[in-house]
Amino acid sequence: MATKETTPLLGSKTKSSKDDLWDSSMGWFGAGSQKNNVNYWRKQKSMNFVILAAAALIGVLLAVIVNETLWYSAVGFETMETGFTTLLKVLVFATTVVAYIYLYLYYDALIQIKRCEGVELSYGFGIMSLWESRNLLQFLLDALILLPQPFPFVHFSIEIQDIFRDEAPIVYTSDNISMALMFIRIVFLPRLIAEIFLMSREMAVVVARLNNVEIDTWFVIRSLFVANFGTLMVLISVMTVSTSYIMLLCERPYPHADQLSEFGPCLYQTIITMTTVGYGDLVPHTRLGRGVAVINGCAGVVFISLIIQGVVQRVALNAPEAKVMQFIEMNENGREVRNKAAVVVQTVYRQYKLNVEAAGAGRANVRVKVHPKIRNVLTEFRYVNREKKRLSSFKEQHLIHFEQIE
Template sequence: MSTLIEDPAIPLVGMNGKRGGKGSKARNKLYTMRSGAQSFGTASGDSDKPPRFENVGIRLALRKELYAKRKRICDVSLAMAVLGIILMILETELAAAHIISRSDTASILLKMCMTASTVALLIFIFIYHKLGVQLFTVNNSMDDWRLAMTPMRICTALSEMMICVVHPIPGEFYIFWYTTESDGNLSDTPVKVPLDVLLSLPMFLRLYLVCRFLMLHSRLYQDASSQSLGALNRIHFNFRFIFKSFMALYPDYFLCIFMVSLFIITSWTLRLCEMYNDAFHARVHGNFLNSMWLIAVSFLTVGYGDIVPNSYCGRGIAVLTGIMGTGCTALIVAVLARKLELSQAEKYVHNFVREIELGGRLKTEAANVVKCGWKLFKYQRITNKTKEEERKVLQLQTKLLHAIYNIRELKNRRRRLTDNAVTIVEVHKAQNEMSRAVSAVRAGQAHLEERLAGVEATLAIVYQKLCALHGDTAPYPQPSLPYRPPRDSGI
């Protein structure tokens, strides 16, 4: 924190982007990044030496400006990443349809555009991390940016650079790999595959910028009050927290968009891996609908086996699809379970209706016990019973036992229904009512003690007057009451 005593004339946050300093020089300067050449206006105007600490208003405005810049840089980075992916898909489809060759000028121009977008993406990612370091120094009042360069931050920046630098290079290059037959054996001859296949697949990893885009544009991340509440409760506003909030607010839309995007991307990548096999398998997997069918059965973990991948690249994509499908299925089950759960009002209505139903059945079974018992009493008074009467007695005894068993079962159901109806809400309500009742009892007790004290004071006055009439000067005897500690007013 700043140790500089703030001038009351300096506003906490600058107005219209102007610095909240003193003098005409300082009033004409914008909030810019701190550097060694930055100058601060002084009252005398003879020196422009920067003070050791900036005031709070400058840091707040600088922090807000850095947040806005970082959000704009993230938007441009995502646009460059999506542009590179679109150009890669366009060039790959044109080359696969034999409309252009990878050595043609059109293919080279498309790849040069991909290279330009990749270079721009790397520059914007570097600027993003630079702004992150500057924001860290501003938040922690650091004078040297090297204090913010932790190993984790450096590894994160380098890994993002490595992910985004991969893209198809201009030219026509080929590699060879082996495929597998239906019996699991390797093929005799390797398959000639363009190098662009291996360089195109990692480009979809650039879509991690979508997560950053959602985080920076989230209302929870941009709101200052939310940031303050999170800091007080030690909550980090990262993508994991934003993902949980999205899943809590819009679970159906979020899962639908994620699953459809995953389905389309994996189908296209599987087709790209399998379309350069031999003539038969290339014809089967060259059809995008067949790839979608294979991804669908892998996503649902069914696996009919009518269409199988032949390359290790395609098999790896199928395995990843199955793993992601299992996770998405678990999320869908959790969302459906939460959607199908009754609300608190619905639970009250349901329990009330069930209580009425069980009460009616309990009355019916009690009436059956009385009816069967009375009939048994009548038949047992007969001395010489016929076979029909003995059979009737056995039937009545069976009905009586069933009625008694049903009464016990219905009572157990009512008890379980009552136990399940007691939730945290009911416990909290009962606790509040008990607290109010105890407070009322204590207030009444205190009022009663006050009235007793008043009665005692009145009796003392009456006693003194009576003593004055009879000429007796004996004092009024004080009652010896036990010591009572003071009571709290609350629970």
């Protein structure tokens, strides 16, 4: 039994037996028999994050419905709360509570994985155990990401003076600001894909441990970006739609924002900005809108580089295909070398006959080495001969590699 009392929040290392050192919230759900099974905790970790991300993203969709309902039921620019919007806000708050619960369970499972791997951590789940497992900062960041949301029974306005025009301040509601900030939850989407990937690939973790490689979320995301081009395109599409809606939230309250007051033009403007085309036919008028446009431009540069890398990976030849292309090139080059050599022989022989005839007639001969036509055909022959040597060298360097593949 433990000999030292601890606080649930800070935690503390205690002198206790092996069974007493294990303390997890999952034990409340009948997981006590699996407390030393690392594969069980990995599955629990992935499952908890799937539920966490699903709740967070469902909350975003509900918040969009709240915001659109308030906007289209408004009188002028004055939005009015209704029973339906209040109910939706309560549902958004409920999804956030569920997300926080599974955020706690997710990091609790992470700590249990560390304990099963032999890492000595403080007792229970707390600040000390999170810090010792190097998860405290990420836990606080995730908790902060889940915080913004349209709270029920909370509705106020914020006035922002536009520095580009001497007009009345632009009025944003608390729902506008919280809705825009809620889209930060999109960062859970690539992690969600990574956790789903890990749930069905237990052997990948074992092989990685044997090769001293840690398969974490960032490793899986980078691997999916390279190996699965569709995943990359889905994430870019979701990011594009999200930033387009944020642009709409920033521009729609501006009284004269006729062009960017609907989602379609905002999506068009975002795509044009991300692709660095910049026609200039649609431009944001508000300070916040221009800030979002700058972020879109920077994100577009990153997305284009990722897309180019993915396209290059798709069109690049693999080793067997490269071997076939090398064989074709060598055959073509061999034929060209023979043709150029024949042209050299023919040209030299013709000039030789002309020199013989000139000598018989008492005229001066033209030296073969300095004859322009002969020099040209010799230059062409040397070029194709160098190409033949290069291809032969390439074949020797990759011969073992190709044989291993075969």
